[in-house]
Amino acid sequence: MPAQTSFRDLLALLDQQRQLRHVSRRVDARHELVAIMRKVQKGPNQSLLFRTVTGSPTPIATNVLCRRSILADALDLPLPAMLPELVKREASTRPLETVSDAPVQERVVTGNISVESEIPQVVHCAEDAGPYITAGVVIARHPETGIHNASWNRIQIVGGDHMRIRMMAPQHLGQYHAAAERKNEPLPIAVVIGAPPSLMLSAASKIPFEADELLTAGGWQGSNLRVVQAKTVRLLVPADAEYVIEGHVLPNVMEDEGPFGEFTDGYVARAPNNVMRVTAITRRNDAIYHVILAGGPEDSTLLGVPLQTEVYKRVSAFAKIRDIGTPGHIFGCVVSIEKNSDDQARAVMLAALAAHPWMKVVVVVDADVDPHDPQEVLWAIHTRHTPETGVYMIPRLGSFQRTDVRDAHRGKVGIDATAPMSMRDVFRRRAFPGMDEIDLDVVLDPLRPR
Ligand SMILES: Cc1cc2nc3c(=O)[nH]c(=O)nc-3n(C[C@H](O)[C@H](O)[C@H](O)COP(=O)(O)O)c2cc1C
Known part of the structure; x- marks a missing residue:
């Protein structure tokens, strides 16, 4: 099956696979929508389509890429070989296909912009400063x-044409803005909501500064990304997206933004951030808005897969890699290897810790342990890890450097949870003949009515 090249094609695929749950009853955009999403994430973890949301002109999809397998399906990647395939495709970028008539510009609003009447006012956490756009891919061109x-x-949505955006250097957008600011010029940007899956991934990835992330998106989806000229700024935007908000980030203007409940499950405090002035809002007539919960499963897929790919690039020189997971949080990873010597586990651990500044805890497990399953990983630590020789501390080296929490992220640690080569036979896992063929619905009697 070819890769899905639009957000709505991905939703249609999920619907067809019975992975998309519809919510028909009216839901409030302030807290209720996110509370339902959070409850589903803690339970069955399915994608959701809210049909009627108070104050929203359109339906809202959430928790869309809530599993790594959904991203693999969306980009037509073989799940077990997802990481090497992504590395391969990153190198084969595709040119853009510019169109003049785009679904994302079926409805165009310019002049007298009122963001609050066009964009749903979704409020996420108890102490958040107000409504936020959390699923916006920001496109910019280097000045x-x-x-x-x-x-x-x-x-953060303030009101009228006024928004506040978190975009600090060393993030590339922050560097683009700094280049514009040096000339005292505003930076034109376009905020894409309901973006093609390949663009969602390239926006979350640390692609080299010199590379064009729209071309990388084409490489990942295996076809040219369809783009259209934006209406009020000199930028190309994805033609098949759901919404685009066009505007400028002002030079030398900062305003307090936040607090906001963010991806470490705490709040990031109120702090000065940049200001965006909106010049146009375009969308499909029947657009679907997208909401992501910071630190939820969809955020973990989007941040985790690029991290896993970066780690894969570094560690594959040292051992045959079965797969890499980020089951706890993206400040660590689990590397599953086919080990030929005890040194390999140590080399993989050190390479993984060096692969990304955020990497704080790395666990290496054998190939018979699923690196995406936290239960399996803990089992491997409890049964196969030797604390006396299998812990590697790198003191002082910092990982996550945001100023308010920097001191909690000092030092890195690697845990070798592979079985020693000399005891491989003892650590062979048990097998249960016939288990895979058993259908529990056939074997177990139906539950008796109470
Ligand atoms: C849903 C989501 C929201 C994010 N929000 C922010 C944000 O507000 N500020 C930020 O600096 N990074 C944020 N990130 C992380 C960046 O998108 C990520 O670091 C990306 O690689 C930056 O790319 P660039 O430096 O190539 O532009 C977010 C990531 C995801 C998946």
């Missing part, structure tokens, strides 16, 4: 090179 960057940035 000197013209290269496109795509990144995810949370945006």
Whole structure:
């Protein structure tokens, strides 16, 4: 099956696979929508389509990429070989296909912009400063090179044409803005909501500064990304997206933004951030808005897969890699290897810790342990890890450097949870003949009515 090239095609695929749950009753955009999403994430963890949301002109989809397998299906990637395949495709970028008539511009609003009447006012957590856009892919062109960057940035809706955007250097968008600011010029940006899956991934990935992330998106989906000229800024935007908000980030203007409940499950405090002035809002007539919960399963897929790919690039020189997971949080990873010597586990651990600044805890497990299953990983630590020789501390080296929590992220640790080569036979896992063929619905009697 070819890759899905639009957000709505992905939703249609999920619907067909019976992975999309519809919510028909009216839901409130302030807290209720996110509370339902959070409850589903803690339970069956399915994608959701809210049909009627108070104050929203359109339906809202959430928790869409809530499993890594959904991203694999969306991009037509073989799940077990997802990481090497992504590395391969990153190198084969595709040119853009520019169209003049785009679904995302079926409805165009310019002049007298009132963001609050066009965009749902979704409020996430108890102490949040107000409504936020949390699933916006921001597209910008470097003021000197013209290269496109795509990144995810949370945006606080203030009112009218006024929003506040979190976009600090060293993030590339922050660097683009700094280049514009040096000339005292505003930076044109377009916020894409309901973006093609390949663009959602390239926006979350640390692609080299010199590379164009729209071309990388084409490489990942295996076809040219369809783009259209934006209405009020000199930028190309994905033609098949659901919504685009066009505007400028102002030079030398900062305002307090936040607090906001963010991806470590705490709040990031109120702090000065940049200001965006909106010049146009375009969308499909029957658009579907997208909402992501920071730190939820969809955020974990989007942040986790690029991290796993970065780690894969570094560790595959040292051992045959079965797979890499980020089951706890993206400040660590689990690497499953086919080990030929005890040294390999140590080399993989050190390479993984060096693969990304955020990597704080790395666990290496054998190939018979699923690196995506936290229960399996803990089992491996409890049964196969030797604390006396299998813990590697790198003191002092920092990982997550946000100033308010920097001191909690000092030092890195690697845990070797592979079985020693000399005891491989003892650690062979048990097998249960016939188990895979058993259908419990056939074997077990139906539950008796109470
Ligand atoms: C849903 C989501 C929201 C994010 N929000 C922010 C944000 O508000 N600010 C930020 O600096 N990074 C945020 N990120 C992380 C960046 O998108 C990510 O670091 C990306 O690689 C930046 O890319 P760039 O430096 O190539 O532009 C977010 C990621 C996701 C998946």
